[in-house]
Amino acid sequence: MRTATGRSCGQPAPIPAAAVTGTAEQSRARSAPAMKPNFSLRLRVFNLNCWAWEEPAAPRLTPGPSSSDVRRVENSSNHLLVPSVPRGIPYLSKHRADRMKRLGDFLNVESFDLALLEEVWSEQDFQYLRQKLLPTYPAAHYFRSGIIGSGLCVFSKHPIQEFTQHVYTLNGYPYMVHHGDWFSGKAVGLLVFHLSGLVLNAYVTHLHAEYNRQKDIYLAHRVAQAWELAHFIHHTSKKADMVLLCGDLNLHPKDLGFRLLKEWTGLHDAYLETQDFKGSEEGCTMVPENCYVNQQELELFPCGIRIDYVLYKAVSGFCISCKTLKTTTGHDPHSGTPLSDHEALMATLCVRHSPPQHNPSPTHGPVERSPLISVLREACTELDLGVAQARWWATFASYVIGLGLLFLAVLSALVAEGGIREIAILLWTLSVGLVLGVGAVYLFHLQEAKGLCRARAELQHVLGRAREAQNLGPEFKPALFLEHQEGYRTEDQ
Amino acid sequence: MRTATGRSCGQPAPIPAAAVTGTAEQSRARSAPAMKPNFSLRLRVFNLNCWAWEEPAAPRLTPGPSSSDVRRVENSSNHLLVPSVPRGIPYLSKHRADRMKRLGDFLNVESFDLALLEEVWSEQDFQYLRQKLLPTYPAAHYFRSGIIGSGLCVFSKHPIQEFTQHVYTLNGYPYMVHHGDWFSGKAVGLLVFHLSGLVLNAYVTHLHAEYNRQKDIYLAHRVAQAWELAHFIHHTSKKADMVLLCGDLNLHPKDLGFRLLKEWTGLHDAYLETQDFKGSEEGCTMVPENCYVNQQELELFPCGIRIDYVLYKAVSGFCISCKTLKTTTGHDPHSGTPLSDHEALMATLCVRHSPPQHNPSPTHGPVERSPLISVLREACTELDLGVAQARWWATFASYVIGLGLLFLAVLSALVAEGGIREIAILLWTLSVGLVLGVGAVYLFHLQEAKGLCRARAELQHVLGRAREAQNLGPEFKPALFLEHQEGYRTEDQ
Numbered sequence: 010m011r012t013a014t015g016r017s018c019g020q021p022a023p024i025p026a027a028a029v030t031g032t033a034e035q036s037r038a039r040s041a042p043a044m045k046p047n048f049s050l051r052l053r054v055f056n057l058n059c060w061a062w063e064e065p066a067a068p069r070l071t072p073g074p075s076s077s078d079v080r081r082v083e084n085s086s087n088h089l090l091v092p093s094v095p096r097g098i099p100y101l102s103k104h105r106a107d108r109m110k111r112l113g114d115f116l117n118v119e120s121f122d123l124a125l126l127e128e129v130w131s132e133q134d135f136q137y138l139r140q141k142l143l144p145t146y147p148a149a150h151y152f153r154s155g156i157i158g159s160g161l162c163v164f165s166k167h168p169i170q171e172f173t174q175h176v177y178t179l180n181g182y183p184y185m186v187h188h189g190d191w192f193s194g195k196a197v198g199l200l201v202f203h204l205s206g207l208v209l210n211a212y213v214t215h216l217h218a219e220y221n222r223q224k225d226i227y228l229a230h231r232v233a234q235a236w237e238l239a240h241f242i243h244h245t246s247k248k249a250d251m252v253l254l255c256g257d258l259n260l261h262p263k264d265l266g267f268r269l270l271k272e273w274t275g276l277h278d279a280y281l282e283t284q285d286f287k288g289s290e291e292g293c294t295m296v297p298e299n300c301y302v303n304q305q306e307l308e309l310f311p312c313g314i315r316i317d318y319v320l321y322k323a324v325s326g327f328c329i330s331c332k333t334l335k336t337t338t339g340h341d342p343h344s345g346t347p348l349s350d351h352e353a354l355m356a357t358l359c360v361r362h363s364p365p366q367h368n369p370s371p372t373h374g375p376v377e378r379s380p381l382i383s384v385l386r387e388a389c390t391e392l393d394l395g396v397a398q399a400r401w402w403a404t405f406a407s408y409v410i411g412l413g414l415l416f417l418a419v420l421s422a423l424v425a426e427g428g429i430r431e432i433a434i435l436l437w438t439l440s441v442g443l444v445l446g447v448g449a450v451y452l453f454h455l456q457e458a459k460g461l462c463r464a465r466a467e468l469q470h471v472l473g474r475a476r477e478a479q480n481l482g483p484e485f486k487p488a489l490f491l492e493h494q495e496g497y498r499t500e501d502q
Numbered sequence: 503m504r505t506a507t508g509r510s511c512g513q514p515a516p517i518p519a520a521a522v523t524g525t526a527e528q529s530r531a532r533s534a535p536a537m538k539p540n541f542s543l544r545l546r547v548f549n550l551n552c553w554a555w556e557e558p559a560a561p562r563l564t565p566g567p568s569s570s571d572v573r574r575v576e577n578s579s580n581h582l583l584v585p586s587v588p589r590g591i592p593y594l595s596k597h598r599a600d601r602m603k604r605l606g607d608f609l610n611v612e613s614f615d616l617a618l619l620e621e622v623w624s625e626q627d628f629q630y631l632r633q634k635l636l637p638t639y640p641a642a643h644y645f646r647s648g649i650i651g652s653g654l655c656v657f658s659k660h661p662i663q664e665f666t667q668h669v670y671t672l673n674g675y676p677y678m679v680h681h682g683d684w685f686s687g688k689a690v691g692l693l694v695f696h697l698s699g700l701v702l703n704a705y706v707t708h709l710h711a712e713y714n715r716q717k718d719i720y721l722a723h724r725v726a727q728a729w730e731l732a733h734f735i736h737h738t739s740k741k742a743d744m745v746l747l748c749g750d751l752n753l754h755p756k757d758l759g760f761r762l763l764k765e766w767t768g769l770h771d772a773y774l775e776t777q778d779f780k781g782s783e784e785g786c787t788m789v790p791e792n793c794y795v796n797q798q799e800l801e802l803f804p805c806g807i808r809i810d811y812v813l814y815k816a817v818s819g820f821c822i823s824c825k826t827l828k829t830t831t832g833h834d835p836h837s838g839t840p841l842s843d844h845e846a847l848m849a850t851l852c853v854r855h856s857p858p859q860h861n862p863s864p865t866h867g868p869v870e871r872s873p874l875i876s877v878l879r880e881a882c883t884e885l886d887l888g889v890a891q892a893r894w895w896a897t898f899a900s901y902v903i904g905l906g907l908l909f910l911a912v913l914s915a916l917v918a919e920g921g922i923r924e925i926a927i928l929l930w931t932l933s934v935g936l937v938l939g940v941g942a943v944y945l946f947h948l949q950e951a952k953g954l955c956r957a958r959a960e961l962q963h964v965l966g967r968a969r970e971a972q973n974l975g976p977e978f979k980p981a982l983f984l985e986h987q988e989g990y991r992t993e994d995q
Contacts, residue, residue: 153956154671156949170967173733173960178647178669194949199737240666244692248740438931445935456649456687463646467666474663 050205050360051332055116055124056255056319058215058294058351060301061109061134061160062102103301104346109134111341112348113141116164120145121355123202124164125213125255128349130193135162152213155180155194161213161256163200171201175241178460179230181217184450190217190227197238197256199245207327207360210249214238214256216266222309229395231259232388233464235266239273240467250327251360252276254320257294257351262315269388271320272381273471279319279331279356288336289313294352298339301350319356328363331356379479385472392465399458406451413444543698543853544825548609548617549748549812551708551787551844553794554602554627554653555595596794597839602627604834605841606634609657613638614848616695617657618706618748621842623686628655645706648673648687654706654749656693664694668734671953672723674710677943683710683720690731690749692738700820700853703742707731707749709759715802722888724752725881726957728759732766733960743820744853745769747813750787750844755808762881765874766964769813772824772849781829782806787845791832794843812849821856824849872972878965885958892951899944906937 102108116124116138124146129135135151142149146164153159154176163169174196181190197214216234217227225231235258246252254276260267262278270276280292289296293313297304307313323329335355340347420437595601609617609631617639622628628644635642639657646652647669656662667689674683690707709727710720718724728751739745747769753760755771763769773785782789786806790797800806816822828848833840913930 150959153952153959155952156945158952169963171737172963173737174956175668176671192945194952244664244666244738435927435931438928438935442931442935442938452649452685459646459648459651459687463667466643466646470662470665 052358053121054356055121057353058127058257060102060349117145127215127257128160152198154196157193159196161198174198177234179233207250209251210246212254216259232266232391235270239270257317268384272384276320279334283331283334285333289338296339299347328361333357395461399454403454406447409447545851546614547849548614550846551620551750553595553842610638620708620750621653645691647689650686652689654691667691670727672726700743702744703739705747709752725884728763732763745815750810761877765877772812772827776824776827778826782831789832821854826850888954892947896947902940
């Protein structure tokens with residue numbers, strides 16, 4: 010248990026017991042200027058990476074695991090030793106149908122304002138949940154992208170006013186089929202809600218997985234994704250009153266990508282800000298107690314890892330605080346087998362009116378030591394390495410293509426001379442395949458280098474402006490640079 | 503010559519001669535509320551699809567075409583008969599280096615506020631222009647994407663405050679190598695400027711080309727791109743004071759994609775709105791007089807086609823009018839060989855203060871007859887056809903894979919029996935290649951169907967809300983639906 014106070018506008022205040030849960034209908038009746046000064050809005054949010062890969066050829070949603078299977082797991086005091094729950098089989102998620110059913114039941118009972126889910130890979134699972142949750146959550150949306158899908162979906166008590174999505178430019182490698190991220194079309198989904206006259210921009214996302222922390226070949230991609238996510242939020246939330254981001258970021262709290270996201274968007278981490286936390290040690294969302302977790306993945310982190318987040322901020326004139334944050338602890342919320350290999354996050358946010366004020370500058374302090382500038386520089390360095398790596402692979406592929414073409418010419422000569430024909434023909438066709446395949450790899454890495462260069466250019470531009478703002482002194486900051494924290498014309502508010 | 507009056511806020515007013523051209527420095531000094539009531543801002547904008555494909559193995563930028571070559575073209579009174587200008591060779595753009603040089607000279611002389619260019623495929627060309635234009639246009643940006651690049655770039659007199667880009671989800675087919683659009687990573691680029699205290703969001707884009715108007719296999723992709731473009735502008739311009747969109751849309755004025763874009767964003771077409779137009783007949787931007795234009799492409803349109811645009815709107819509290827619009831007419835602006843196979847657009851926009859007012863509703867009128875609803879329905883139908891087509895191709899590919907695997911099994915048996923070994927081995931390896939290739943095609947069309955479904959879902963959601971707003975009557979429109987025209991809380995302005 011941990012208690013902390015913190016508000017996105019830096020103004021702690023008691024939260025009234027009689028909280029308002031707004032609807033779009035109410036929002037039409039009440040316009041923002043007519044809002045009472047003691048107005049408050051309570052928002053209950055649920056987030057879970059559902060780990061719902063579809064088993065091949067498994068009957069959909071109905072039978073699931075046999076009840077005896079589930080019972081055996083439920084009765085065991087030590088899940089790690091239960092033999093009936095297979096682990097370590099990649100890309101198969103066990104007891105999916107049963108877990109989806111229990112998730113639906115739980116969401117119906119709890120009646121959150123907003124449930125944001127990741128890794129719902131099958132649209133049938135989404136449709137099943139949609140039917141099940143319809144009375145409690147009349148609004149729902151599934152974000153389609155890539156070949157498999159984005160896995161992102163949302164269920165809401167309140168009408169969704171608008172939605173859109175942004176698919177990340179870089180998302181792993183198509184030839185790393187066993188990792189599969191490239192095929193899923195990872196994205197960020199945006200949903201706009203009008204609650205009690207306020208505009209809420211809710212984002213849900215899932216970044217590229219980390220398969221090997223010691224030698225992470227996807228690091229540059231994940232940093233680029235974190236930057237695209239931050240930039241997408243920055244550009245699409247300028248007129249929102251509140252911003253909420255939930256999802257599986259596959260980033261630890263001290264990772265570069267997470268720091269970059271927080272520094273650039275000004276989002277607050279519900280776990281660090283909440284007044285009342287209940288749940289797993291250090292807020293971890295993948296814990297060894299969870300029977301579905303591959304223990305090898307947690308070898309370096311015996312307590313578990315925190316990679317799923319609820320982040321929020323008030324853009325202007327409002328103040329958000331996280332009243333409570335709960336996580337599951339390796340079990341079903343009502344005990345029993347867990348809902349997923351990740352832990353669920355349940356946050357209660359309180360939104361209140363607040364007089365307009367300038368946030369402390371994120372670029373405050375000596376130029377080279379300010380957190381934003383330092384994290385932007387670090388990200389640029391990481392992307393530089395990524396660009397170099399991508400170019401190395403493109404160059405390597407071009408050499409292989411050259412050698413392949415030479416080999417093809419030699420083989421053609423051999424076949425023409427009537428030499429070792431069978432082997433030559435076999436090798437010739439294999440070489441054609443190799444040249445075409447490596448050609449595709451070459452083009453892919455060219456594209457990768459372009460994508461990384463694009464992210465780096467955006468970062469360098471922001472870095473340049475941050476330095477410029479620092480050098481000009483605090484009086485120039487609001488107009489030059491800080492509108493991403495405060496809105497373009499703060500004097501309008 | 504054509505004269506018309508029209509303003510994005512519907513309030514015609516004379517434009518003072520002493521127009522203000524703002525800079526970011528000025529914007530820091532003057533905040534919006536302190537703006538004088540008779541304030542006005544003049545913005546001179548240039549747009550050109552540069553047709554700058556790099557000739558393979560051609561020396562870069564220095565020699566270009568021989569001066570005698572150019573002279574021959576310049577001296578000819580009938581460009582269509584000039585033999586020294588090769589036409590109809592796809593993917594080669596003639597006299598590129600010379601055209602780039604003359605474009606740079608022209609932009610330096612004219613000193614526009616903003617020059618937005620498309621089809622600058624080579625980053626070296628961009629760097630060349632950047633160097634050449636540096637004294638007049640200190641700010642510049644090249645949008646990188648895809649394998650070749652987006653081809654989009656911008657040169658500006660005013661500092662670029664922020665930039666980002668959105669790459670279109672759907673952009674043709676990788677196996678249509680001879681069309682090449684898929685490899686270019688078509689995108690929309692966003693640039694944020696602060697001019698005299700106003701926020702200008704300038705967008706530059708280039709949509710998928712139309713190769714066969716009678717049987718346009720890319721129609722669904724272009725409609726989806728137009729929708730993504732409209733949605734991107736909608737979500738990123740909510741706090742902008744002015745929106746400007748320039749580019750080669752590859753859409754005729756009455757095409758579905760263009761109507762969809764205009765209806766959803768509320769953008770105004772400079773050609774239709776301007777008070778003073780000078781240029782090609784009907785504002786065409788590909789004309790038969792241009793010696794670089796493939797005449798076969800204009801067989802159905804003897805006057806030419808209008809596919810490049812300058813579009814604009816004032817988001818709130820401001821009023822924009824297009825004072826003048828010029829196009830080139832198949833020649834260099836100072837006569838001579840043209841700068842590109844497209845015509846350049848040169849617009850002078852005037853921005854003035856305007857009291858807040860509600861625009862006439864785009865969904866006004868009987869439910870089923872309002873232009874927005876009717877265009878949304880039409881777009882949904884087009885995407886339906888696209889989804890059916892994508893699924894048909896995916897199904898067809900899966901049958902081919904099945905047959906290929908069967909063939910492989912038969913061939914393996916033949917090889918094992920020691921039958922016609924040479925041919926069997928050759929066929930076996932070819933079949934493996936075929937199965938893998940068609941597998942990739944299958945996955946591509948799955949992804950295409952998902953992308954089209956995503957756009958359709960967004961369209962259907964907007965359509966549903968538009969109908970709901972219509973049914974509830976005009977008093978509910980502002981809160982429910984019209985914020986995309988007027989900003990979420992117009993009463994704040």
